[in-house]
Amino acid sequence: MHKEEQTITEVTVENLVSEVSKMYDEGYRLIQIGCGKYDDIFEINYSFDKDYRFVNLRLKITEGVVVPSITGVYLCAFIYENEIHDLFGVSIKDIAIDFKGNLIKTSIKNPFNTPTVTKVKAARPAKTENAAAAGAKADGKTETKPEAKADAGSKKEEA
Amino acid sequence: MAGRIVVPFGPQHPVLPEPIHLDLVLEDERVVEAIPSIGYVHRGLEKLVEKRDFKDFVYIAERICGICSFTHSVGYCKAIESIMDLQVPERAQYLRTIWSEYSRLHSHLLWLGLYADAMGFENLFMNAWKIRESILDAMEETTGGRVIQGVCKVGGVRRDISDAKLKEMTSKLDSIGGEIEDLCHVFFDDASVKHRSVGVGMLSKEDAHKLGAVGPVAKGSGIALDLRQTGYSAYGSLDFKPIVETGCDCYARCIVRAKELAQSVDLIKQAAANIPAGDIEVKVKGNPDGEYFSRVEQPRGECIHYVKANGSKNILRERVRTPSSANIPPLVKMLEGCQMADVPVIVLSIDPCIGCAER
C-alpha cells in the first residue's frame, strides 16, 4: 500500500519566516497552510513539496499570539492566511493582500474557533417544530450559533 | 491616459459557473489589477467532521465538490487508511483508479464544453456535453450515481464491476475515444478557438511555481506536476507520463485537458486489462489515531486531505485544500495586463470550483 513519507518539523513564531525562506531557496513549492484548534493550542501547518517529497513545518501557538505573514516569501500564502484569520481568528500581521476578515463571509465571526458540540439532533421535519426551532435560534446566545451554521443550518443544537 | 475605474465582475455572471467576485481595476480596456473575493458559499463542512463517525464522513467528503466528488472520497479514505495502516485489496485499488479516470473524463469534457461556451462556440459546447453523457451513463451503470458515486468507503469500495461489464466498458470506450479525438481536433486546430485563447492569460513557469499553481494550470506552464506519479491507488502499476505544455497561456491549459482525455481513456483500458481478482474491501476495526496528509490528483489538480485523529470515532480535524483555492493566486497574476473582454476566458481557464475552495 502506498504511504508517503511525511516529515514534520516544529518551528516557532520567531524563526518561522527564516525557515520558510530556507524552503523557498531550496526550491520548494508551498502546498498549503492549514490550521487546527486542539484544546487551547492552534496548530498551523505549512506544507511544502519538491519533486513529490512532502515536508511540513508546524507552528504551535496559543490564543492572542500574532503570527508573522509569509506572503513576503510566498505571495500565494495570502489566500490561506486570510482564511485562517477568518475561520479561526488567529491574527496574522503584514499579509500582502489583506482582506481584513472579509475573505470568507460567514454570518458568525471565526466559526471554527468554538468548542466542539458533542451531540447534535436534527430539527424535526414537521412544520410546527421548525418554527419552534427557528424561534429557539433567535433567542439563543451567539455562542451557540456557530455549531448550527457548521451543520449547514439544518440542525439544532442540543444543549 | 484615462483615469482608473473599478468594474465589479461576478459573483453572478453569465459565463461564471461559480460564485467568485473580482474587482477589476481598469485603465481603458486593460486590466491593471484584479482583487479576488470568495466566501459566498462557505458551508463549514470541515467542522462537521467532529460530529460524524469517521466512516460516515466519506459521504460528506464526497459532497465537497459536485465534479471531483469521487476523488475527494478517495483522498479522504486514503488518509484514514494510511493512519490505520489498512491494506486495501488490489482489486479495490484498480476499481478506484478506473472510477477516478472516469470522473476525470467527465470533468474535462464538462470544462471543455464550458470553455467553448465562454468563447461563444455553442456547437462545440453541445458536442462536448453529448460525449460526457455517455461517460455519465457508464458511471451510473457501475456505481449508481451520475456525479455523486458513493462507492468509495474506508477500506475499499462498495460495488464491484464484473469482468464482462469491464469488457463492455472498454469496447464502448473505443468508440467514445474516436468521438473524443474528433472533438479534440476542433480544440487543436480551429481558428476561432486559437483566436480567443493563444497568448491570453500568460503565466510563466517561474510564476506558476512561485504562486503554487496545480493541475492543468501548472502543466500548461511547463511544470510536470501530477500527483498520480506518486503511485497511489493503482497508478503505480500503470504506464503514463504527465502531459506538459509550454505555451503558458489559456490555449496550453485547454490542450492539456484535451490531451488528458485520451490519457484517461488509455489508463482505464490499462487498468481494465490488468485488474486482479479478489476482495473489494477489508474489514475496518478500531478507530484511527494519528495524522496524515493525503494527496491525490483531481481533474483540477492536487488536492490535500489532512486528517488528525485521536483514537475516538470522531476525527479531531479534517482540512481539505482543494485545487481551486491553490489556483486563485495564479489567476490574479494572469489577469494583470489582460483585456477586459478576455477576463471570462481567463477565469474559466483555471476551471474554478469555488464551492470546493471554500468547503
Add this chain to the structure above:
Amino acid sequence: MGLFSMTKTVLKSLFKKPATIRYPAEPAKRFEGTRGQMEIDIDKCIFCGLCAKHCPADAITVNRNERTWSINRLWCICCNSCAENCNKGGIYQTNVYHPPIVAGETDVDVYKGKPVEEKPAAEETAA
C-alpha cells in the same frame, strides 16, 4: 483545414438520431444499480435506530415508542448508509425514483410497524 474540423461532426449529427430522448413521452434512462430511493420492509424493523444514527443527512427518524420509521424524501441523499448499517437487512434501495413532491404535500413518509403482542403498553401508545 482548421475551418472544416467541425464538418465531419456536423454531417454525422445530421444523419444520426438525436442524442436526447423525448421525456416524459419516453421513459427516462434507468439502470439496475441506479440509486432511486430507499425502501423499508417494516415488518423486519426492530426500531433500533442504527439507520437514523448513521444517516449523513439526518433524514430518518425512528420512534421506538410509537413504532414508526419515517424518512424525509427531500433530505434523503440515497447513499445507502442506512441499508448497510441495518442489522436485520430490512432497508434496501430500489432503482425507482420517488415521484416529484409538489407544494402542500408532505415530504415525510411514515411507516408504522405492527404493534407487539407481548407488550400491550406499546399497543396503547400506538393507538
